[in-house]
C-alpha cells in the first residue's frame with residue numbers, strides 16, 4: 001500500500017518544541033524533544049488495519065543513542081528502538097519498525113526513555129503492508 005508522510009511539527013507534542021534551525025528537514029521544521037524521560041511526539045494517522053512499516057526520520061548530533069518507545073493507541077508496540085548518533089544535527093537518517101495498526105484512526109506515540117530525550121524528529125512515514133484484497137476466482 002502507499003506510503004503516507006506525517007510531519008512531526010504537525011503532531012501532538014508533549015515536552016518538546018518545533019524548531020527549524022538545523023537544515024535538511026522536510027515540511028516546515030522538526031521537533032526537538034525536551035531532554036528528559038517522558039517527552040513525546042504523538043501522530044494521529046489513518047490506516048487500513050494490520051501490519052505497517054513505520055519509519056521515523058531523525059537526527060541525533062550527539063554520540064549517545066537516544067531510544068524511544070512506540071505505542072499504538074496506548075499499547076506497547078515497539079519498545080527500546082534505538083536512534084544512534086547521525087554525525088551532526090543536519091544529518092538525517094531513518095529507522096523503520098513494524099507496527100500493527102487498527103483500521104481507521106491510530107495514535108502512534110514515540111516517547112523518550114532516557115534523560116537525553118529523543119532525537120530531533122522530522123517525520124513519520126507509514127506504509128501498510130496489507131495487500132489489496134483479491135477478488136474471488
Ligand code: GCU
Nearest residue numbers: 022032033035089116117120
Ligand atoms: C542542541 C540542538 C538541538 C537538539 C539538542 C538536544 O541544542 O541544537 O536541535 O535537540 O541539542 O540535545 O536535544
